[in-house]
Amino acid sequence: MSAAVEMGDAGSAIDYARKVRLENIEVMERRATLFIDVARAYQQWGKTEQAYQALRNVEGMASEELSARPAVHQLINDIRSRASRHLYRSVSELAERAGV
Numbered sequence: 001m002s003a004a005v006e007m008g009d010a011g012s013a014i015d016y017a018r019k020v021r022l023e024n025i026e027v028m029e030r031r032a033t034l035f036i037d038v039a040r041a042y043q044q045w046g047k048t049e050q051a052y053q054a055l056r057n058v059e060g061m062a063s064e065e066l067s068a069r070p071a072v073h074q075l076i077n078d079i080r081s082r083a084s085r086h087l088y089r090s091v092s093e094l095a096e097r098a099g100v
Helices: 002-006 011-018 030-045 048-062 062-069 072-083 085-098
Strands: none
Touching: 002 011, 002 030, 011 030, 011 048, 011 072, 030 048, 030 062, 030 072, 048 062, 048 072, 062 072, 072 085
8 A cells, every 4th residue: 555655546545545454453553554644645636635534543543653753744734735724724733733
């Protein structure tokens, strides 16, 4: 999935992510990384609301993953810059909680 995101193939990345069984990923940080990649894929695809929701999932399972990664800070800023008016406030609040 990560490779598809890196290559800019957001649709394939999301297809791969949908096949992942979360119960098979025991380490919470790895689950968080999966959702960060999902957020990146949705953002590449222009699906800002879904990208935000993926990061909210990360916040719920391992919030330190949002605050500790500069690449995630950039992703949050990218999502915020593309967010619609109704979503902008929610993304800004997430950014604040993540220390962006």
